[in-house]
């Protein structure tokens with residue numbers, strides 16, 4: 001069986017104002033369909049950088065990135081946009097909802113992206129199904145400023161799920177939420193793996209990490225397996 | 233299908249963003265509106281001035297593209313020419329002589345058909361000759377007649393309807409009728425200056441033409457505007473020559489030039505002119521002095537008005553530039569505000585070309601709508617000005633909005649939209665997702 005995602009020796013150097021800094025230096029990671037992986041690591045260790053390479057926001061400098069067996073290490077931007085639309089769903093710490101749109105319109109945003117077209121009726125059905133999956137179908141007409149943090153993050157998850165992606169990437173999705181609400185959000189993410197979706201979760205919360213199939217830690221630019229059940 | 237998907241997505245996204253920023257969209261339209269209005273005003277103004285100038289020159293010189301030919305004076309010139317022109321209604325001949333209307337045997341109020349404004353009988357032994365433009369020259373005259381109630385006019389005899397070449401607007405009464413036999417009581421149509429003179433100075437209705445066999449009682453049938461400053465009367469040539477021998481018209485003691493003839497014709501009638509030249513030559517007229525010149529009214533005004541137009545267009549362009557800066561400013565601010573939105577849209581798979589296209593389309597639509605509004609406002613303003621001031625200001629009387637101004641306005645609006653939207657569009661396309669979304 002081909003792995004969903006297969007990273008080998010992936011490295012990435014970022015150049016900000018100062019010296020070029022190697023952030024990733026040989027990351028190996030394999031994620032299969034229905035797999036869930038938690039990535040731990042202290043702040044600034046490069047977790048977000050790794051997710052942005054996996055999610056094709058950015059490209060690796062060297063190494064190899066196979067998606068479903070296809071080499072996409074240096075995929076051009078046009079195709080990357082198509083892959084982001086079709087294969088990936090994203091959830092961020094800040095929810096990134098558009099304030100002037102309703103919850104339903106925010107979810108529909110992933111369908112109205114210039115990649116194919118679906119009728120208003122089909123869009124509405126898909127949006128409502130996605131909102132229902134995260135338990136907030138009743139908030140469809142609500143705008144983000146009038147929703148709680150947990151509700152907003154679940155709108156963002158619905159937006160990530162509405163195109164039935166193969167991989168769900170979540171970058172500290174509970175960072176801005178209290179423990180209880182955070183747990184609900186992790187539930188929503190985790191349930192996606194039941195349908196064969198791969199989940200990569202960046203988190204600082206060990207309880208959330210331990211609910212994943214695997215836990216890895218990013219240190220000095222490489223991923224290492226984290227011993228199971230380590231207490232906080 | 234892919235294209236239509238993109239297009240429809242762009243419509244939805246652009247519509248959402250305009251609805252979210254109604255006020256800002258409106259504000260960005262205002263500065264551009266003024267700029268486009270300035271361009272429209274300059275274009276409309278110069279078009280109207282152009283038309284007015286052209287109409288004025290056509291009154292005096294003839295329609296653009298027609299020809300004028302001058303026939304040298306000679307005893308048989310007029311007779312041969314009128315004879316030939318009877319078969320060529322498309323060619324119009326005009327002779328010019330002078331006539332004094334009023335008290336017989338006196339010096340008129342305006343000797344030499346001077347414009348009345350600076351007419352003076354006291355020329356100290358000189359007589360005055362004036363041409364259609366009011367340019368007067370003095371000639372020796374040792375025995376001036378005593379002053380009397382009389383008016384001198386340039387008398388222009390026309391063989392046909394000269395208005396096909398010089399479109400004189402009718403001010404009152406009727407233009408000469410060329411149907412039917414010539415009347416023994418000559419019918420005159422006055423120009424504005426002559427009409428004003430007769431209104432200001434009541435004179436007896438008796439007309440004396442130098443060289444004519446008898447004085448006649450003229451009938452004035454109408455008043456036209458011929459664009460000239462000298463008092464002028466138009467008459468059917470055949471009515472003039474009923475009692476004036478064309479050959480004798482040359483015996484005017486003050487000019488001693490004899491009757492010349494001007495021909496107005498279109499280039500297609502040139503063969504007839506050659507026939508005429510041959511006949512005149514056969515009658516002993518020195519045809520080497522026949523000259524033909526094209527009427528180039530448009531060229532005459534072209535250069536002088538173009539300079540003004542460019543100056544004003546330059547100023548309008550500056551105003552327009554401010555409008556572009558306004559759109560650019562708002563566009564960039566909007567992109568700045570929407571950095572997260574654009575990064576997010578790229579993250580969910582929207583191609584960057586589409587995002588750039590949406591930003592560009594937004595400003596383009598703003599530019600187009602604004603231009604349409606400005607052109608509409610300009611046309612409406614002109615309409616209002618025309619109805620309000622048309623009666624007193626002939627330049628504004630029944631002018632229609634020049635389409636060139638509309639085109640210029642729309643082009644300016646689109647150009648402003650593209651210029652003002654390009655930079656924001658490029659910025660929108662270049663927003664890096666990773667940097668914006670990093671937690």
Ligand SMILES: Nc1ncnc2c1ncn2[C@@H]1O[C@H](COP(=O)(O)OP(=O)(O)O)[C@@H](O)[C@H]1O
Nearest residue numbers: 014015016023042043044045046047048049670
């Ligand atoms: N555009 C950039 N250029 C250079 N360095 C960057 C840039 N963005 C982030 N960094 C640096 O890269 C490191 C990794 O950042 P990040 O991947 O966001 O870490 P994490 O998500 O694990 O907190 C940090 O030290 C950060 O300062």
Ligand SMILES: [Mg+2]
Nearest residue numbers: 047048670671
């Ligand atoms: Mg991070």
